[in-house]
Amino acid sequence: xxxxxxxxxxxxxxxxxxxxxxxxxxxxxxxxxxxxxxxxxxxxxxxxxxxxxxxxxxxxxxxxxxxxxxxxxxxxxxxxxxxxxxxxxxxxxxxxxxxxxxxxxxxxxxxxxxxxxxxxxxxxxxxxxxxxxxxxxxxxxxxxxxxxxxxxxxxxxxxxxxxxxxxxxxxxxxxxxxxxxxxxxxxxxxxxxxxxxxxxxxxxxxxxxx
Amino acid sequence: xxxxxxxxxxxxxxxxxxxxxxxxxxxxxxxxxxxxxxxxxxxxxxxxxxxxxxxxxxxxxxxxxxxxxxxxxxxxxxxxxxxxxxxxxxxxxxxxxxxxxxxxxxxxxxxxxxxxxxxxxxxxxxxxxxxxxxxxxxxxxxxxxxxxxxxxxxxxxxxxxxxxxxxxxxxxxxxxxxxxxxxxxxxxxxxxxxxxxxxxxxxxxxxxxxxxxxxxxxxxxxxxxxxxxxxxxxxxxxxxxxxxxxxxxxxxxxxxxxxxxxxxxxxxxxxxxxxxxxxxxxxxxxxxxxxxxxxxxxxxxxxxxxxxxxxxxxxxxxxxxxxxxxxxxxxxxxxxxxxxxxxxxxxxxxxxxxxxxxxxxxxxxxxxxxxxxxxxxxxxxxxxxxxxxxxxxx
Numbered sequence: 135x136x137x138x139x140x141x142x143x144x145x146x147x148x149x150x151x152x153x154x155x156x157x158x159x160x161x162x163x164x165x166x167x168x169x170x171x172x173x174x175x176x177x178x179x180x181x182x183x184x185x186x187x188x189x190x191x192x193x194x195x196x197x198x199x200x201x202x203x204x205x206x207x208x209x210x211x212x213x214x215x216x217x218x219x220x221x222x223x224x225x226x227x228x229x230x231x232x233x234x235x236x237x238x239x240x241x242x243x244x245x246x247x248x249x250x251x252x253x254x255x256x257x258x259x260x261x262x263x264x265x266x267x268x269x270x271x272x273x274x275x276x277x278x279x280x281x282x283x284x285x286x287x288x289x290x291x292x293x294x295x296x297x298x299x300x301x302x303x304x305x306x307x308x309x310x311x312x313x314x315x316x317x318x319x320x321x322x323x324x325x326x327x328x329x330x331x332x333x334x335x336x337x338x339x340x341x342x343x344x
Numbered sequence: 345x346x347x348x349x350x351x352x353x354x355x356x357x358x359x360x361x362x363x364x365x366x367x368x369x370x371x372x373x374x375x376x377x378x379x380x381x382x383x384x385x386x387x388x389x390x391x392x393x394x395x396x397x398x399x400x401x402x403x404x405x406x407x408x409x410x411x412x413x414x415x416x417x418x419x420x421x422x423x424x425x426x427x428x429x430x431x432x433x434x435x436x437x438x439x440x441x442x443x444x445x446x447x448x449x450x451x452x453x454x455x456x457x458x459x460x461x462x463x464x465x466x467x468x469x470x471x472x473x474x475x476x477x478x479x480x481x482x483x484x485x486x487x488x489x490x491x492x493x494x495x496x497x498x499x500x501x502x503x504x505x506x507x508x509x510x511x512x513x514x515x516x517x518x519x520x521x522x523x524x525x526x527x528x529x530x531x532x533x534x535x536x537x538x539x540x541x542x543x544x545x546x547x548x549x550x551x552x553x554x555x556x557x558x559x560x561x562x563x564x565x566x567x568x569x570x571x572x573x574x575x576x577x578x579x580x581x582x583x584x585x586x587x588x589x590x591x592x593x594x595x596x597x598x599x600x601x602x603x604x605x606x607x608x609x610x611x612x613x614x615x616x617x618x619x620x621x622x623x624x625x626x627x628x629x630x631x632x633x634x635x636x637x638x639x640x641x642x643x644x645x646x647x648x649x650x651x652x653x654x655x656x657x658x659x660x661x662x663x664x665x666x667x668x669x670x671x672x673x674x675x676x677x678x679x680x681x682x683x684x685x686x687x688x689x690x691x692x693x694x695x696x697x698x699x700x701x702x703x704x705x706x707x708x709x710x711x712x713x714x715x716x717x718x719x720x721x722x723x724x725x726x727x728x729x730x731x732x733x734x735x736x737x738x
Binding site for chain 2: 311
């Protein structure tokens, strides 16, 4: 395992940014540096699914990866030139929680997705606009509250009515989502875990699922 | 005492016995049923928005009375007052919640704003004098009106406190009235939090405390928990009666999100001390285990026997029964979505499964996995009540 990858896995929030800067200064390609960090995030995802890492570690990993992105963004001419896909992400209307959404975002970016984050308490209309303007492959709808079930259903209904449902896959995520909610709302995939949610997005990009 | 009162007295005692027997790990006449409703469903069920019942709690009380008539199978009102008082929040200018009808939609629950209001370098101040720190630093950060100069802040505090006392008195009187009129007990007699949950909810925030565990010297968070513990005990015991039938309600937040290693180190010690202290004083305790507690389940074996109700969200109840069933009373776990989308058959099946797994020998209270919101379908609640009566007889 690369030293940088190892530092990411060990959540060494102090060393990772300086290591990234050092590698870039040494002339190592940006793509290579990102790949090392991405591999670290992948190991973190595995540690999470195996019950070694929990949410605090995921949050820290997200923060670390964000700090890496901050460093390399100016170096990358076109940030989403090499993405595996584009995700429009939002916590649905009447729900203001964003921890899960942000962890998902960190992991999605680490896996090569470009993420357009609309924030929290987002109205269906804003999501439909983003589908039209950003042309994402996937729409990620997040919630924490059970009362947001209605918002998830309603958002997907409005996306249908706007005639843009065929243009995107829809993934719903958050602590209370279930297969039942997926069925009722007409989403393509559902997950309670951010790391698994990213895996589902990759499967959807490969034409699996649904 | 007339006939109705007498009948209600008997009904009340029947219900309380059911609850206390279950808590003491004995078999009552049937499995007690206590849905996790705190008033977010009652209001809409009776045709009022959450906003309406937040600002006029007589509407909420009447809504509950409709529930008592329509669903007499319920053995208690869990925490009927838990939508809190809108005027109290407004007098203080609280910014911690998104309030129904104000910043939030009329029909939705109040929401917790995930804002940190204590910085990493203020731990020393908190540990040195938690009361002073909360009064002088945290309250003004959490409440707009309390941040204003004297005497505006003092007036606001006075008004909010007066409203709080009025609200407490109102619900205290309602509890007594419901006993006579409906034979219906109120379950939660008081409320508190574990020290680390208080630290997370009211001071540092989820994300920030998560990072503190990974970044700060271990003693820092531990000392903060120890410093907060006496206040958490006082919160529970102030104005409450030590008995098993009206347990202190402690919703647990942070535990399922942290690893067993961190749980053991940061969460368990002051959590255990809190429960032990309260039960030693004669209180019953009801803890709500949010999310999935499987990794920490075995710790609950060390809780005092026959005095604690453990309410689960996600849990293999068969496993829980095996592991901790001879120590604590199990509760919860019926999936919320069944009460929103479920068919009669699905609800009956799950209810029967839960009873088969967790009820034998006693020590089980039927409930759902999350607090009721406005989208719970009354028809589904009816199916559920019928299923409990059908399968829950001992």
